Amino acid sequence: xxxxxxxxxxxxxxxxxxxxxxxxxxxxxxxxxxxxxxxxxxxxxxxxxxxxxxxxxxxxxxxxxxxxxxxxxxxxxxxxxxxxxxxxxxxxxxxxxxxxxxxxxxxxxxxxxxxxxxxxxxxxxxxxxxxxxxxxxxxxxxxxxxxxxxxxxxxxxxxxxxxxxxxxxxxxxxxxxxxxxxxxxxxxxxxxxxxxxxxxxxxxxxxxxxxxxxxxxxxxxxxxxxxxxxxxxxxxxxxxxxxxxxxxxxxxxxxxxxxxxxxxxxxx
Amino acid sequence: xxxxxxxxxxxxxxxxxxxxxxxxxxxxxxxxxxxxxxxxxxxxxxxxxxxxxxxxxxxxxxxxxxxxxxxxxxxxxxxxxxxxxxxxxxxxxxxxxxxxxxxxxxxxxxxxxxxxxxxxxxxxxxxxxxxxxxxxxxxxxxxxxxxxxxxxxxxxxxxxxxxxxxxxxxxxxxxxxxxxxxxxxxxxxxxxxxxxxxxxxxxxxxxxxxxxxxxxxxxxxxxxxxxxxxxxxxxxxxxxxxxxxxxxxxxxxxxxxxxxxxxxxxxxxxxxxxxxxxxxxxxxxxxxxxxxxxxxxxxxxxxxxxxxx
Ligand SMILES: Nc1ncnc2c1ncn2[C@@H]1O[C@H](COP(=O)(O)OP(=O)(O)OP(=O)(O)O)[C@@H](O)[C@H]1O
Ligand SMILES: [Mg+2]
Numbered sequence: 001x002x003x004x005x006x007x008x009x010x011x012x013x014x015x016x017x018x019x020x021x022x023x024x025x026x027x028x029x030x031x032x033x034x035x036x037x038x039x040x041x042x043x044x045x046x047x048x049x050x051x052x053x054x055x056x057x058x059x060x061x062x063x064x065x066x067x068x069x070x071x072x073x074x075x076x077x078x079x080x081x082x083x084x085x086x087x088x089x090x091x092x093x094x095x096x097x098x099x100x101x102x103x104x105x106x107x108x109x110x111x112x113x114x115x116x117x118x119x120x121x122x123x124x125x126x127x128x129x130x131x132x133x134x135x136x137x138x139x140x141x142x143x144x145x146x147x148x149x150x151x152x153x154x155x156x157x158x159x160x161x162x163x164x165x166x167x168x169x170x171x172x173x174x175x176x177x178x179x180x181x182x183x184x185x186x187x188x189x190x191x192x193x194x195x196x197x198x199x200x201x202x203x204x205x206x207x208x209x210x211x212x213x214x215x216x217x218x219x220x221x222x223x224x225x226x227x228x229x230x231x232x233x234x235x236x237x238x239x240x241x242x243x244x245x246x247x248x249x250x251x252x253x254x255x256x257x258x259x260x261x262x263x264x265x266x267x268x
Numbered sequence: 269x270x271x272x273x274x275x276x277x278x279x280x281x282x283x284x285x286x287x288x289x290x291x292x293x294x295x296x297x298x299x300x301x302x303x304x305x306x307x308x309x310x311x312x313x314x315x316x317x318x319x320x321x322x323x324x325x326x327x328x329x330x331x332x333x334x335x336x337x338x339x340x341x342x343x344x345x346x347x348x349x350x351x352x353x354x355x356x357x358x359x360x361x362x363x364x365x366x367x368x369x370x371x372x373x374x375x376x377x378x379x380x381x382x383x384x385x386x387x388x389x390x391x392x393x394x395x396x397x398x399x400x401x402x403x404x405x406x407x408x409x410x411x412x413x414x415x416x417x418x419x420x421x422x423x424x425x426x427x428x429x430x431x432x433x434x435x436x437x438x439x440x441x442x443x444x445x446x447x448x449x450x451x452x453x454x455x456x457x458x459x460x461x462x463x464x465x466x467x468x469x470x471x472x473x474x475x476x477x478x479x480x481x482x483x484x485x486x487x488x489x490x491x492x493x494x495x496x497x498x499x500x501x502x503x504x505x506x507x508x509x510x511x512x513x514x515x516x517x518x519x520x521x522x523x524x525x526x527x528x529x530x531x532x533x534x535x536x537x538x539x540x541x542x543x544x545x546x547x548x549x550x551x552x553x554x555x556x557x558x559x560x561x562x563x564x565x566x567x568x569x570x571x572x573x574x575x576x577x
Contacts, residue, residue, distance in 0.1 A: 105352035109369045110341040263320035
């Protein structure tokens with residue numbers, strides 16, 4: 001074998017500036033592509049969603065009389081809840097990579113820890129969006145949501161939620177050491193974040209101990225502000241601010257834990 | 269240049285690397301030779317910014333690995349001891365992605381480089397095979413190929429020929445040398461004597477996290493007292509009377525690992541009959557005798573008290 005005379009330094013030098021964002025996007029693409037390895041999951045989940053929605057619509061038309069438009073409430077909320085659940089998956093992926101050692105390799109690539117986490121969170125969030133968009137379309141059609149601007153704002157809400165939850169999930173993946181504890185922690189968090197929220201039931205109908213926490217759940221922020229904008233009530237600034245804070249806290253925390261934990265060598 | 273300045277890494281209560289100082293010159297091939305658990309991988313992963321040193325400092329081209337990790341990462345490529353490849357991807361995709369992340373090459377250039385290395389290691393036909401379906405040796409080659417295709421300024425290979433068959437080992441050594449010709453500085457961790465001796469310009473012997481000796485393989489052999497080695501296999505369970513051999517001025521050192529006794533000496537040919545006679549007279553049962561030139565493993569043994577086979 002003989003190498004062509006390409007010199008080691010120059011041909012390899014990564015151009016500065018925008019190449020870093022290119023690398024962040026590559027990182028994200030890596031996670032997104034795992035979704036397309038199993039496209040049937042998206043299809044079957046969307047079908048299941050339709051079936052559930054119709055069954056549910058039929059049931060509540062008989063049961064729920066106290067709360068008008070509950071079907072609409074439920075339909076939007078279940079899309080929001082689904083996006084939160086799917087966004088948690090990235091943490092499991094990263095935990096597994098850490099156990100297999102693949103993470104060590106990824107951490108030698110020429111991007112900062114913070115960019116690495118942003119790339120992964122972005123990948124996980126976009127993946128969750130792609131996965132839930134068909135469901136969102138179904139809901140939009142059923143409910144006749146057609147104002148493009150409000151649809152765009154709702155998608156933005158969903159995206160912020162997904163981005164924050166991936167950050168939370170990654171933070172857990174690098175701060176909990178044992179596999180068993182990690183699985184339990186993440187399952188409980190997922191339950192807490194999506195069930196103790198206004199995704200499926202309004203605050204007024206919750207037991208007191210849930211109603212105490214539910215207003216602070218990111219899923220509540222996202223569900224309420226998505227509903228407001230879709231129903232034409234206007235922009236829910238509190239919800240959006242809550243989501244932004246959620247994103248900032250967990251993406252920041254995740255990065256800090258990466259430095260502390262991983263470079264000590266706990267995983268290898 | 270790479271500088272380890274009293275670098276240390278402590279995992280819990282274990283000092284995996286301790287007070288390690290070494291300078292590695294540009295375009296040198298440095299062999300890190302040490303037994304299992306010596307700390308070779310830990311040293312490389314500290315240099316590669318995966319682990320943070322718990323004491324001392326490491327710098328790469330003047331950049332401190334803790335303060336400027338991102339700049340350091342741009343200079344280094346690491347082929348891990350256990351292949352770190354996405355199992356679901358084929359070899360081509362693994363390498364192509366690695367180049368996307370570590371080089372500024374465009375698509376055609378990447379394809380060309382990947383094809384070049386995969387053909388060289390005879391994996392081109394298997395380029396689409398998922399790496400988790402590959403044999404251990406094939407997967408190890410893919411791991412090595414990451415760095416061979418990347419051609420980083422600093423190329424790190426952790427046991428590059430573990431699992432490789434003999435022709436593949438020779439080929440891998442040749443490719444690593446060519447990488448150096450292209451301008452890379454190469455660091456190779458190994459616990460194989462022949463690999464350290466035949467591939468490296470300089471060998472650093474590591475034991476229990478510490479640097480115990482470093483020099484060219486030739487000079488290291490020269491430092492071993494006497495220049496010749498007499499290996500004796502003695503009967504089981506016998507205490508070997510070392511002091512008996514002290515009477516010969518040509519004998520410089522004696523070490524023993526189980527029933528294998530190694531005598532470092534000069535004028536071995538003349539001395540051999542006398543030594544055997546002296547020992548048998550004292551009732552030592554000698555099963556076999558072998559006189560040879562000093563090899564790197566003898567140097568290793570005299571520094572670490574361990575044998576690697
Ligand atoms: N992440 C870690 N956490 C705790 N201990 C570790 C970790 N990594 C390595 N060690 C310990 O550090 C010591 C040095 O390990 P290292 O992998 O550096 O040795 P090595 O020289 O590469 O050995 P080998 O030839 O077997 O690859 C060993 O005792 C090992 O158990
Ligand atoms: Mg090792």
